[in-house]
Amino acid sequence: MDLKLESYPVPSDYFGVLWGLSGVEDLLVLEHGSTGTCSYNVVNYMIMNKQSPKGKLFSCGMDEDDVVMGREDKLKRAVKDLDCTLHPKIIALVATGVTSVIGLDLDGVIEEIQPRTKARLLSFSGGGFKGDYTQGIKEAFSTLAREVAKEPKEKKPFSINMIGPTIDSFNNVSDLVELKRLLGLLGAEVNTVFTCRTSTDEIEEMASASLNLVTRDVGLEAAGILEERFGIPHLYSLPFGIRGTVEWLEDVGERLDLDLGRGVLASELERYGFSILELTTPLQRFDHLRAMVSCPYDYALGLVRLMVEEWEMKSPLVVLPKSPEDPRFEEKFKRWGTPDILIGPDTAILEEEIARIDPQVIFGNSYDLYFA
Structure with missing residues (x-):
């Protein structure tokens, strides 16, 4: 055991x-x-x-x-x-x-x-x-x-239900603030957060939204039920990094028929659009570093992409607590240069793999702090 x-x-x-x-x-x-x-x-x-x-x-x-x-x-x-x-x-x-x-x-x-x-x-x-x-x-x-969700009295064309954040979601309060801010750049509003800081009235009125934005794979089943009952489409995605955030906003905008104006995008990039490479000295590079990523799939895929695209850092090992709902998860990780994926490994196997890969950086949790 x-x-x-x-x-x-x-x-x-x-x-x-x-x-x-x-x-x-x-x-x-x-x-x-x-x-x-x-x-x-x-x-x-x-x-x-x-x-x-x-x-x-x-x-x-x-x-x-x-x-x-x-x-x-x-x-x-x-x-x-x-x-x-x-x-x-x-x-x-x-x-x-x-x-x-x-x-x-x-x-x-x-x-x-x-x-x-x-x-x-x-x-x-x-x-x-x-x-x-x-x-x-x-x-x-x-x-x-x-x-609990009921037939809507009216449809809100630019309204979104966010499905996934719960009290166990790490850092969910500040993450929700930022996600709402980003959606506001498009002119979209959040109708219901399912189920963090929401109410029974808001859940009853979920079907008035035009899009369900799923932030964790545990919300996919509920999104499917809402799509079957009320015809609300869903998008399963999170914004990571500069490129990932722009693409995320474009995907949401496309589904709501909203456009992220060039002026808005330029202003955001001017304020926040710096990668870690731009914030360090010109001589400092990260392409020689190997990193291990240990977190749920919803975050791991976006983080690995961010590391490869914007930090030029390799991630040869990803550790997931459970098997993702996405049947193509291995293919997606390999696309970003991650050949090894462990799912819920016991301590001995994890320790053996870390010793084999010998990462310089571990992005993980309290369990992984022991190995770090």
């Missing part, structure tokens, strides 16, 4: 569901589990990008007798209390590990109590047994896209 250098294990789909729902106002999460599990998650939230969704997470407070007898009375009573006291638009019933083990039917509970509950009830029954956290985020996204 690989202990990932005695660090934290990969979070389960249960955590992904919590992270995917935590940014939605007027939505409360009711865990069917013990109070201790809920208390731990509140502490866990506090370290996620320093964002704490206060008043979001509740527990029905199961004890040993409830587990043995498989009782659901506390869950029904908790739903009634939240509905009558806090008046949310949606209550998400989320299974914990013990719920799944005893086999409680959350959908059956909802079918029984929904007629006398004002809030919309949604169930998430994985309980940590469906896979890693990305599966949970996908489930949260897809359920909201399928069950």
Whole structure:
């Protein structure tokens, strides 16, 4: 067994569901589990990008007798209390590990109590047994896209839904500010951010947008549901570097029939259009350096391209935490000169590959700091 250098294990789909729902106002999460599990998650939230969704997470407070007898009375009573006291638009019933083990039917509970509950009830029954956290985020996204989004009253021609940012996304607050600023250069506006700092009303009105901009592959399934239900096309892309950002803006503009004016582009390039080569001395070059990139696919591909195109730096090794949704990911990396790709390697394999390639630079996370 690989202990990932005695660090934290990969979070389960249960955590992904919590992270995917935590940014939605007027939505409360009711865990069917013990109070201790809920208390731990509140502490866990506090370290996620320093964002704490206060008043979001509740527990029905199961004890040993409830587990043995498989009782659901506390869950029904908790739903009634939240509905009558806090008046949310949606209550998400989320299974914990013990719920799944005893086999409680959350959908059956909802079918029984929904007629006398004002809030919309949604169930998430994985309980940590469906896979890693990305599966949970996908489930949260897809359920909201399928069950909450409604037929639009009107279409907004230059409006965009951004699908992907959640509370677990690194640096998501400042990244969203910059993405919105860039879209503003085109004259486009962000309709809904799915699901960071959004609301149930905004999710209900998602279908009024003209384009879904997917920033993480966990959002592709939800984008497909929205395209099937409402005919909204999607673009899966992120801006990296000068060339990548210009191309990204042109791609978005083409889909919205908007043009990035030459004057606007010239002004942006004058203010920000410097590569690392231009900011260093003329004698300093990076083409002899080998770099390892270790991060999710959504960022890795753009970063590798930026390194090759603008920094003239090679990246012979890319490490991904999981296999991407894109079936052509290996072909795309090889296009930018990356022959070796590792997916979720254990510590021994990763250490062996790093020793073989001997990189001078590692772009990675806290796990990779040990090797650096």
